[in-house]
Amino acid sequence: xxxxxxxxxxxxxxxxxxxxxxxxxxxxxxxxxxxxxxxxxxxxxxxxxxxxxxxxxxxxxxxxxxxxxxxxxxxxxxxxxxxxxxxxxxxxxxxxxxxxxxxxxxxxxxxxxxxxxxxxxxxxxxxxxxxxxxxxxxxxxxxxxxxxxxxxxxxxxxxxxxxxxxxxxxxxxxxxxxxxxxxxxxxxxxxxxxxxxxxxxxxxxxxxxxxxxxxxxxxxxxxxxxxxxxxxxxxxxxxxxxxxxxxxxxxxxxxxxxxxxxxxxxxxxxxxxxxxxxxxxxxxxxxxxxxxxxxxxxxxxxxxxxxxxxxxxxxxxxxxxxxxxxxxxxxxxxxxxxxxxxxxxxxxxxxxxxxxxxxxxxxxxxxxxxxxxxxxxxx
Numbered sequence: 001x002x003x004x005x006x007x008x009x010x011x012x013x014x015x016x017x018x019x020x021x022x023x024x025x026x027x028x029x030x031x032x033x034x035x036x037x038x039x040x041x042x043x044x045x046x047x048x049x050x051x052x053x054x055x056x057x058x059x060x061x062x063x064x065x066x067x068x069x070x071x072x073x074x075x076x077x078x079x080x081x082x083x084x085x086x087x088x089x090x091x092x093x094x095x096x097x098x099x100x101x102x103x104x105x106x107x108x109x110x111x112x113x114x115x116x117x118x119x120x121x122x123x124x125x126x127x128x129x130x131x132x133x134x135x136x137x138x139x140x141x142x143x144x145x146x147x148x149x150x151x152x153x154x155x156x157x158x159x160x161x162x163x164x165x166x167x168x169x170x171x172x173x174x175x176x177x178x179x180x181x182x183x184x185x186x187x188x189x190x191x192x193x194x195x196x197x198x199x200x201x202x203x204x205x206x207x208x209x210x211x212x213x214x215x216x217x218x219x220x221x222x223x224x225x226x227x228x229x230x231x232x233x234x235x236x237x238x239x240x241x242x243x244x245x246x247x248x249x250x251x252x253x254x255x256x257x258x259x260x261x262x263x264x265x266x267x268x269x270x271x272x273x274x275x276x277x278x279x280x281x282x283x284x285x286x287x288x289x290x291x292x293x294x295x296x297x298x299x300x301x302x303x304x305x306x307x308x309x310x311x312x313x314x315x316x317x318x319x320x321x322x323x324x325x326x327x328x329x330x331x332x333x334x335x336x337x338x339x340x341x342x343x344x345x346x347x348x349x350x351x352x353x354x355x356x357x358x359x360x361x362x363x364x365x366x367x368x369x370x371x372x373x374x375x376x377x378x379x
Contacts, residue, residue, distance in 0.1 A: 060236030063165035070128035108229030120228030147271030170237030185229025222256035281374035283314020
């Protein structure tokens with residue numbers, strides 16, 4: 001047996017060495033492709049590759065972003081001694097016209113459809129006597145205000161021009177923190193300008209900028225004049241309407257806020273169709289539950305609102321909801337601290353029925369409630 005082992009040992013060793021040499025130096029002879037060695041640095045570079053240019057996205061979106069210039073005639077207040085109609089007549093004729101001044105401001109807008117409808121911010125055009133829209137291709141037109149919504153700080157304008165470029169629409173619900181975004185607008189009246197950044201946060205609210213807040217936050221530079229312009233993704237699709245900046249100096253400090261495009265388009269549709277925004281209404285006043293109340297009812301401390309008042313004859317009152325009830329879900333969706341629930345109800349059409357999950361005492365159950373129409377705001 002030992003003799004047989006000694007006899008076979010060297011041929012086996014020789015065969016293994018030969019196979020190793022062939023695989024290492026001539027892999028194609030056996031149909032084997034040697035994989036290149038990747039260092040950690042090479043692997044990291046491959047994973048972090050990003051476009052060297054976003055010009056394609058700008059090419060898609062920029063033609064639909066316009067500059068907006070507004071003017072408003074400001075008349076000075078008459079001195080108290082001229083309150084008499086006789087003196088007022090002569091004062092107006094001789095002095096008032098000379099003291100009148102024109103206040104000008106600027107902003108941006110986004111062309112949504114070929115019929116000439118465009119979105120901008122309400123604060124851009126509020127009180128304007130004349131609104132001039134300048135397109136990227138050099139054309140200009142006077143705009144008509146179709147409608148405005150102070151509660152979301154959005155407005156819809158219309159211009160009468162042919163062959164208008166429209167912006168591709170994205171899905172802000174799919175946007176994630178860290179996604180690359182571009183802000184396109186008219187900062188300081190420089191003309192159309194593009195800045196780049198990322199999405200810093202989604203669902204920002206509680207900033208007291210408007211009644212209905214659900215902002216996309218970005219660090220793309222946004223400055224005065226960008227208001228009403230486009231926030232687009234890396235494919236040039238509209239994610240939001242640039243609305244506000246947080247600043248202590250008046251310039252960009254890396255905190256810009258945009259109204260999501262899905263909300264903006266819904267508001268635009270209502271303003272065009274009805275001349276106002278149609279929002280759902282339950283007719284209740286609520287406040288977020290306290291940690292002690294959440295613990296007592298074995299609820300999540302971050303989800304739930306307690307009803308503090310109901311409007312007599314309102315939808316909630318008619319359906320049997322009472323002061324002290326704790327609402328946790330609407331149509332299966334958590335209400336959070338009340339903001340998410342308020343936005344859900346506002347987006348629901350009057351006449352639709354929703355299931356409101358409540359906790360009353362030691363019992364939890366659902367009440368079906370028909371959504372009413374929210375009374376018009378006084379602002």
